[in-house]
Amino acid sequence: MRFHLPLLAPLLLLLVAPDTPRCAAPDADEVIDLFMAPCCFRGTLKDHHSSEANEMKAEIRDMVSGGRTQDEIRTEFVARYGEQILAEPPQEGINRLAFAAPVAAILAGGIAVFTVLRRNRTPSPPPRETRPSPGDGEGGDDELEKLIREED
Numbered sequence: 001m002r003f004h005l006p007l008l009a010p011l012l013l014l015l016v017a018p019d020t021p022r023c024a025a026p027d028a029d030e031v032i033d034l035f036m037a038p039c040c041f042r043g044t045l046k047d048h049h050s051s052e053a054n055e056m057k058a059e060i061r062d063m064v065s066g067g068r069t070q071d072e073i074r075t076e077f078v079a080r081y082g083e084q085i086l087a088e089p090p091q092e093g094i095n096r097l098a099f100a101a102p103v104a105a106i107l108a109g110g111i112a113v114f115t116v117l118r119r120n121r122t123p124s125p126p127p128r129e130t131r132p133s134p135g136d137g138e139g140g141d142d143e144l145e146k147l148i149r150e151e152d
Contacts, residue, residue, distance in 0.1 A: 026070040028061045034070070035060075035077060035085050044087050 029046070037048035038056055045053055056077075063073050077085050091099055 026064055026073075028064040031060050031064060031070055031073055032057055034074060034087055036087050038081055038085060041084050 032045050035045040035056070037043050037045050037050065037053045039048065039050040039052040045056060060073060063076075074086070083089060089098070
């Protein structure tokens, strides 16, 4: 039993721990990060300080404090402003191309570079033919004897 106590301790703590909600309410700043500024749609709501952006931030804070979920807030603002209000467009339909195109381009470029480098690689030079040295036993002794006879 002593051996199993360290393994059972975390389970016992879960049983004794106070009941906490599994889904915490969203943080207002996290929700604000989801949207573009409605004044120009060129930057995120978090970075803009126009009157329209400040009103939207206050509205989001009120919605979060009122218990609205992130999905409910997102749905309401998309209904009001369209998908252009989202800082990150949903990955569906033509929007998937925006996410897949850079990956496809990098892969295609890598394949092209690999192919060009492999094709333009200089071939290794053919092995050089070597003449057998006199002590190799491959006819070197015969040549030496022939030279000696010629000198005599």
